[in-house]
Amino acid sequence: MNRRNTLALTLGLCSGIALLLGNGTVFAQQSETDKVKAAIDGFHAALDSLDIRKMEEVWAHDPFVMMVNPRDKSLSIGWDSVKKNWEATFNFWTELKTPRTDGPHIHISGNVAWVNGMVVANGKPKTGAGVSAPTFETVIFEKRGDRWLIVSHSAWRTPQ
Numbered sequence: 001m002n003r004r005n006t007l008a009l010t011l012g013l014c015s016g017i018a019l020l021l022g023n024g025t026v027f028a029q030q031s032e033t034d035k036v037k038a039a040i041d042g043f044h045a046a047l048d049s050l051d052i053r054k055m056e057e058v059w060a061h062d063p064f065v066m067m068v069n070p071r072d073k074s075l076s077i078g079w080d081s082v083k084k085n086w087e088a089t090f091n092f093w094t095e096l097k098t099p100r101t102d103g104p105h106i107h108i109s110g111n112v113a114w115v116n117g118m119v120v121a122n123g124k125p126k127t128g129a130g131v132s133a134p135t136f137e138t139v140i141f142e143k144r145g146d147r148w149l150i151v152s153h154s155a156w157r158t159p160q
Helices: 003-049 052-058 079-092
Strands: 066-068 093-097 100-109 112-125 131-144 147-157
Touching: 003 052, 003 093, 003 100, 003 112, 003 131, 003 147, 052 079, 066 079, 079 093
Parallel strands: 066 147
Antiparallel strands: 093 112, 100 112, 112 131, 131 147
16 A cells, blocks of 8 residues: 555544544434433423422422422422422413423533423413413523433513
């Protein structure tokens, strides 16, 4: 093999290895993005089912977790407070669906991910007429082992 062919073969192999390594990084990142997307989908499934047990599964149960929903007058801090808030929220509705209208927009930095998006809260309260409210939401996740758990949720209605 002459020098020119050896150089071409070496450059080709190095380029191929670089492409494989680069794609491995992209695939690893995509894998985490897929896991966060699955976690936000799990959150919405729990919300739409009005099932506190499903909601418990997607949250970290720590004293620093927090949330605020559109009907709230104050923050819920700590898992016990967050759980009570969800129980009150689920008790308010007889039916709730939250289809996405924008997003999820996912950003991951190390073991923290945040998701922004917009949903329309379509529901029937136990008292009163049905509601359809466009709502912004931000959900922050922390990676625990191979799972992404919610540590913060905030949602607010869009101005009308």
